[in-house]
Every structure is written in C-alpha cells, then in structure tokens.
Amino acid sequence: MYHNYYNYGKKELLENPRLPLIVMEDNPTVFRAMAEEMVEEIKRKNARGENTVMICPVGPVGQYPFFVDMVNEQEVSLKKVWFINMDEYLTDEKKWIPKEHPLSFRGFMDRTVYFRIKQELVMPEEQRIFPDPENTGYIQEIIDKLGGVDICFGGIGINGHIAFNEADKTKTPEEFLALSTRVLEIAPETRAINCAGDLNGALEDMPHFCITIGIHEILQARKIRLGCFRDWHRAVVRRAAHGEKSTDFPVTLLREHPDITLSFTEFVANLP
Numbered sequence: 001m002y003h004n005y006y007n008y009g010k011k012e013l014l015e016n017p018r019l020p021l022i023v024m025e026d027n028p029t030v031f032r033a034m035a036e037e038m039v040e041e042i043k044r045k046n047a048r049g050e051n052t053v054m055i056c057p058v059g060p061v062g063q064y065p066f067f068v069d070m071v072n073e074q075e076v077s078l079k080k081v082w083f084i085n086m087d088e089y090l091t092d093e094k095k096w097i098p099k100e101h102p103l104s105f106r107g108f109m110d111r112t113v114y115f116r117i118k119q120e121l122v123m124p125e126e127q128r129i130f131p132d133p134e135n136t137g138y139i140q141e142i143i144d145k146l147g148g149v150d151i152c153f154g155g156i157g158i159n160g161h162i163a164f165n166e167a168d169k170t171k172t173p174e175e176f177l178a179l180s181t182r183v184l185e186i187a188p189e190t191r192a193i194n195c196a197g198d199l200n201g202a203l204e205d206m207p208h209f210c211i212t213i214g215i216h217e218i219l220q221a222r223k224i225r226l227g228c229f230r231d232w233h234r235a236v237v238r239r240a241a242h243g244e245k246s247t248d249f250p251v252t253l254l255r256e257h258p259d260i261t262l263s264f265t266e267f268v269a270n271l272p
Contacts, residue, residue, distance in 0.1 A: 003239070003243070005238045005239065005241075005242035005243060006235055006238050006239070007271070008238055008242065008271075009270065009271055010023070010266075010269040010270050013237070013238060013241060013242075013269060014269075017241035017242060018241055018242065018252075018255050019240065019241060019254070019255045019260055019261075019262055020260065020261045020262065021237075021241055021261075021262050021263075021264070022261055022262070022263040022264075023263075023264060023265070023266060023269045024263055024264070024265055024266070025265065025266055026265050026266065026267070027062060027229045027265055028062070029265070030060075030062070030227050030229055030263050030264065030265055031060065031062035031063040031066055031227075032063075032066045033263065034060070034063035034066075034067075034153055034225065034227055034263075035063045035064075035066035035067040035070055036066075036070070037151070037225060038054065038063070038067050038151075038153070039067065039070045039071065039074065039076055041054070041150055041151055042076055042078065042081055043074075043076060045080070045150065046076070046077060046080065049080075050080070051080045051081070051082060051146050051147070052080060052081045052082065052150055053081075053082045053084065053143070053146050053147075053148065053149045053150050054081070054082070054083055054084065054149070054150060054151055054152070054153065055084045055085075055086060055149055055151075055152035055153065055154070055213065055217070055218060055221055056083050056084065056085050056086065056109075056153055057085070057086050057087075057153055057154045057155055057163070058085065058086075058087075058105035058108050058109065059155050060153075060154075060155045060227050060229065061108070061112070062229075063153070063227075064112050064113050065112070067113070068112075068113060068116045068117055071117055071118075071121055072116075072117060072118050072121065075121065076121065077121055078117065078121055078122055078123040079121075079123060079124070080123075081123045081127065082123070082127045082129065082142070082146060083109075083113075083123070083127065083128055083129065084129045084139060084142065084143075084149070084213070084217075085105060085106075085109060085128075085129065085130045085131070086131075086154060086163035086164070086212060086213050087105065087131060087163045087164045087210055087211060087212040087213065088104070088105045088106060088130050088131065088210065088211055089101070089103050089104065089105070089207040089209070089210050090133060090183065090207060090209040090210055090211055091207070091209070092207075092208060092209065094133050094183050094209055095133065096130075096132075096133065096211075097207060102198075102199075103198060103199070103206075103207065105130070106130055109128065114128060129142060131181045131211045131212060131213050132211070133183050133211045136180070136181045136182055136183070136211070137180075137181070138181075139180075139181045139213050139217055140180060140181065140216075140217060143217060143220060148220055148221075148222065149217070149220050149221040149222065150221070150222055150223065151221055151222065151223040151224075151225065152218050152221035152223070152224045152225070153225050153226075153227070154218075154224070154225075154226055154227075155226065155227055155228065156226060156228055156233070156236050156237075156240060156251050156262075157190055157193070157236075158189055158190065158193045158232055158236065159187060159189050159190065159248075159249065160236065160239065160240065160248070160249030160250050160251045160252065161187075161190065161250050161251075162215065162218060162226075162250055162251055162254065163212040163213050163214075163218065164184065164186065164190070164210045164211075164212035165179065165212055165214060165215050165218075165250050166184060166186065166187040166190060166250075167187065167247065167248045167249060167250060168247055168248075169246070169247055169248040170247075171247050172247070173245065173246075173247055173253055175247075176215060176247045176250065176253060177215050177216065177219065177253055178214075178216055179214040179215055179216055180213070180214035180216045180217060181211070181212065181213045181214055181217065182211070182212065182214065183209060183210070183211050184209070184210065184211075184212065185208060185209055186206075186207065186208060186209065186210050191203065191206045191207075191208070193232070194206060197230075215250065215253060215254070218254070219254065219257060222259060223259045223260075224254060224257050224259065224260040224261075225260075225261055225263070226251070226260070226261070226262045226263070227262075227263050227264065228262065228263070228264040228265075228268055229264060229265050229267070229268060230268075231267075233264060233268045234268050234271060236251075237262065237264050237268055237269075239252075240252060240262060241262070
C-alpha cells in the first residue's frame with residue numbers, strides 16, 4: 001500500500017495534523033527547548049513547595065547537557081524532583097544490564113546527569129527511578145504516591161514506539177492503552193536501528209529484551225512533549241501526524257491527550 005503522507009513537504013505536513021506540531025531550527029534548538037521546559041516546570045513547582053514528577057527518556061538525550069548547565073548555573077534545587085526513566089535494556093535472563101555496559105540507560109543517567117549536577121542541588125538516589133523487572137508494579141505505586149506525573153518527555157521509535165512500547169497489531173487500541181510496566185522482547189526493527197546508532201551496527205551485541213513503562217503510565221502525565229530530529233524521523237513524523245490511529249504505530253494512540261506536542265527540526269520538516 002502506498003501512503004501519500006510520506007511525500008508531504010513542510011507545508012502539507014503542517015496542514016491539519018492530528019496532533020500539535022512545532023518546527024524548530026535545528027537539533028540544539030529542539031534540545032534546548034526541552035531542557036528549558038524541564039527547568040521551568042521544576043522552578044514552578046519548587047515555588048509552590050510541591051514535588052515535580054517527570055518521565056524521562058534516554059533517547060533523545062541531547063537535552064541533558066543543557067539541563068545540567070541550567071540547573072547548575074541557576075542554582076535550581078532538584079531535592080523535590082523525581083525522574084522516572086522510561087526503560088532499560090535487559091540481559092537474556094531478563095535482569096538489568098550492568099550500569100557499566102555501554103548501552104545501560106542507568107549508567108548514562110549517572111554519567112551525564114546525576115554525577116554532573118552540584119551535590120547540593122541533585123535529587124537523592126531514591127528519586128532516580130527506573131522500571132525494575134523484579135518489581136513491575138513499582139512505577140505505578142510511585143505515581144500514585146506522588147499524585148501523578150507532571151510532564152513526560154520522549155522520542156518516537158522507527159515503528160512508532162514510545163519508550164519500548166513496541167508495535168503490536170494483535171491488540172486493540174483499548175488493550176494497548178491499558179498496558180503498564182512490563183518486560184518484553186525488542187522488535188527486530190528497533191534492534192537494527194538502535195544498533196546502527198549506538199553500536200556502530202554490531203547487531204549481535206544488541207540486547208533482545210527490555211523493560212519499559214507502559215502507555216498507561218505515559219498517558220497519566222499532565223503534559224507530553226515528544227521530539228524528533230533524525231533523518232528517518234521524516235517518515236515517523238509524517239505518519240504520527242497524518243497516519244491512521246493504530247497499535248501498529250503506537251504514538252498515534254496518544255493523539256487524544258489534552259496537552260501533547262511533537263517538536264522537530266527544519267531538517268525533518270523538509271524532504272530532500
């Protein structure tokens with residue numbers, strides 16, 4: 001089947017999309033905007049003496065250097081901030097890969113975020129949450145305890161996945177939206193595209209399993225902010241904005257959220 005929307009130029013892409021689209025100049029602009037919104041949300045909640053609860057990705061990651069610099073330079077306290085990371089790779093035994101593994105999201109967050117923020121500002125370790133294959137109900141428990149999620153940031157996978165909620169056309173939209181934190185096998189296309197970007201194409205070294213929060217938890221966020229910036233995101237953005245709602249492309253299931261935006265670069269907006 002041929003889909004016209006994959007050939008939409010920028011003008012057509014922005015006409016009557018099925019979710020709000022924001023075009024930005026380049027990658028640094030997208031990442032800086034994400035970091036600024038993260039900081040502003042924390043400052044807003046700090047001023048009210050309230051907790052800030054964020055669902056955070058490791059992919060995209062370009063926002064984190066900007067975020068760290070802003071937090072340190074502006075002396076923004078993270079003591080009442082909770083970061084709930086979306087996912088993590090697992091071993092074949094379905095355990096967390098070691099933090100020392102080059103693909104570990106836990107290790108990445110330590111090296112790139114937590115260890116670079118001033119000690120007097122960074123949140124305690126117990127507020128740096130990852131989904132745990134040994135306790136899949138913990139994420140929802142934390143969300144309930146803290147009164148919900150303020151904002152969720154994320155990217156979109158090549159098959160439309162958010163976090164590692166891989167496409168599954170055997171499920172109805174209602175069934176898919178009810179999926180919560182779980183262990184699952186990573187789709188072949190996800191393994192291929194991720195190894196190309198993260199392992200120089202070493203497919204045999206790419207993990208087969210992961211743990212991910214579900215669409216159920218993501219939809220509880222009061223705001224959802226998605227960002228796209230890679231060459232193959234040209235197709236992803238067009239299907240997300242103009243394709244049919246389908247469990248075969250999970251991001252389309254988020255369109256009815258009351259406060260969602262999809263930001264991307266001029267490079268993605270314009271076809272070659």
